[in-house]
Amino acid sequence: MIVMKFGGTSVGSKERFEQVYGLIERARASAPPLVVVSAMSGVTNALIEAANLAVRRDLDGALAQIDMVRNKHIDAVKGLLSKEKADALLLDLNEHLSELESVLRGINYLGELSKRSIDAVSSVGELLSSRVLAEYATARGMKVQWLDARKLVITDDTFGKANPLWEIIDEKAKDIARLSKDGFTVITQGFIGSTESGVTTTLGRGGSDYSASILGVAAGATCIEIWTDVDGMMTADPRIVKNALPIAEVSFQEAAELAYFGAKVLHPLTIKPAVEKNIPVKVLNTMRPESEGTLIQGQPTQNVTTGGKVRNVCAIASKKNITALFISSPRMLMAHGFLAKVFSVFDRHKTPIDLIATSEVSISLTIDNTDGLEAIKEDLKELGDLLVTHDTAIVTVVGRQFRERSGIAGEVFSALKDVNILVISGGASDINLSFLVMSKDADRAVQQLHDYFFAD
Ligand code: ASP
Ligand code: MG
Numbered sequence: 543m544i545v546m547k548f549g550g551t552s553v554g555s556k557e558r559f560e561q562v563y564g565l566i567e568r569a570r571a572s573a574p575p576l577v578v579v580s581a582m583s584g585v586t587n588a589l590i591e592a593a594n595l596a597v598r599r600d601l602d603g604a605l606a607q608i609d610m611v612r613n614k615h616i617d618a619v620k621g622l623l624s625k626e627k628a629d630a631l632l633l634d635l636n637e638h639l640s641e642l643e644s645v646l647r648g649i650n651y652l653g654e655l656s657k658r659s660i661d662a663v664s665s666v667g668e669l670l671s672s673r674v675l676a677e678y679a680t681a682r683g684m685k686v687q688w689l690d691a692r693k694l695v696i697t698d699d700t701f702g703k704a705n706p707l708w709e710i711i712d713e714k715a716k717d718i719a720r721l722s723k724d725g726f727t728v729i730t731q732g733f734i735g736s737t738e739s740g741v742t743t744t745l746g747r748g749g750s751d752y753s754a755s756i757l758g759v760a761a762g763a764t765c766i767e768i769w770t771d772v773d774g775m776m777t778a779d780p781r782i783v784k785n786a787l788p789i790a791e792v793s794f795q796e797a798a799e800l801a802y803f804g805a806k807v808l809h810p811l812t813i814k815p816a817v818e819k820n821i822p823v824k825v826l827n828t829m830r831p832e833s834e835g836t837l838i839q840g841q842p843t844q845n846v847t848t849g850g851k852v853r854n855v856c857a858i859a860s861k862k863n864i865t866a867l868f869i870s871s872p873r874m875l876m877a878h879g880f881l882a883k884v885f886s887v888f889d890r891h892k893t894p895i896d897l898i899a900t901s902e903v904s905i906s907l908t909i910d911n912t913d914g915l916e917a918i919k920e921d922l923k924e925l926g927d928l929l930v931t932h933d934t935a936i937v938t939v940v941g942r943q944f945r946e947r948s949g950i951a952g953e954v955f956s957a958l959k960d961v962n963i964l965v966i967s968g969g970a971s972d973i974n975l976s977f978l979v980m981s982k983d984a985d986r987a988v989q990q991l992h993d994y995f996f997a998d
């Protein structure tokens with residue numbers, strides 16, 4: 543059995559539901575899959591907005607959001623089901639919506655919005671979208687079992703970002719494998735779960751991928767397919783590099799590197815359970831199911847294939863709005879403990895450091911989160927001279943076995959024209975080489991490197 547997870551845009555309209563149905567139907571030729579769905583696109587945001595309006599004493603505004611959500615589903619359902627079946631389904635959806643309305647009235651009345659209430663409100667989107675898909679698939683003649691994920695994904699009570707209680711989930715997931723054997727396509731919700739005592743929780747924004755991974759591991763799936771609206775992970779951000787290519791295969795580590803640099807396709811931590819159990823994860827495009835997609839695996843393979851070619855670089859990524867700090871302290875020459883002192887400043891102010899380069903008496907590093915910057919500056923001034931530069935960008939080349947391929951740095955820097963490099967950092971990991979430039983140069987650097995490594 544495989545897991546097929548469909549994101550918000552994949553169930554964003556009547557046409558998308560039809561496409562999703564076709565994909566499930568095709569997968570059933572091997573075995574009925576476990577289907578995990580997100581809320582229709584925009585719905586989770588609307589629900590959270592409703593909760594915020596309610597607590598700000600704007601009940602009408604909150605209820606208007608709910609109407610919008612209702613209409614979005616009505617529109618989809620109308621084109622999918624006969625009048626009779628649509629009416630029956632809408633009664634069902636309205637039950638969820640009127641419960642939601644009660645919760646919003648409660649929030650409004652009390653003027654209090656806890657994480658627990660936000661979970662109660664934001665969980666409704668997945669319940670609605672999964673009902674629509676299940677009813678539609680049934681009407682088309684598919685053998686379907688809709689399951690409430692709150693009875694499967696049991697979590698602790700960290701509302702807003704709940705953690706799975708694996709042992710219980712493993713037990714509950716046995717039903718899923720059994721149903722699939724009996725020929726049922728199981729349809730359930732991503733994102734939502736519940737505590738042992740039955741209080742609704744969520745796994746955090748974008749948590750449906752995590753659900754797919756949790757349920758896939760617990761139900762013993764052979765593959766987890768993440769169906770989204772892009773062709774998979776790309777060799778560069780397609781908004782920057784027009785001729786970016788989909789990456790056929792990446793390791794989990796590479797996927798993690800890319801995610802830090804904003805490859806928003808999926809957050810690799812959410813698929814970590816699957817990767818740890820050696821279950822392959824595929825990112826696929828609902829709108830273009832014939833495209834190959836990206837395969838993410840625990841073990842890196844020897845080579846990267848992109849556009850049908852074997853390469854040692856898998857992607858060029860960048861991250862802007864980075865702040866660089868340059869600390870130098872001649873009096874630290876031959877003394878020890880300088881780095882430790884510098885790092886402890888960042889630790890004290892809870893600021894992660896991203897990129898580092900050091901010499902005997904100086905250190906350059908970058909931070910992304912500047913909340914603690916003023917305090918950090920004060921403390922660092924005691925250690926040496928300090929220069930802070932805003933508006934820099936990290937450019938990273940992600941690839942394979944860079945340490946063995948000594949020429950990579952040379953290739954990278956010879957590919958760059960008219961780009962001033964502020965800091966270079968490489969070697970910490972075998973799979974990335976990063977350097978710092980001014981933000982204004984970042985796109986150009988990415989394009990030049992992409993041209994060099996991926997031009998045919
Ligand atoms: N619907 C949820 C969200 O928008 C979960 C998800 O889509 O993964 O965050
Ligand atoms: Mg999503």
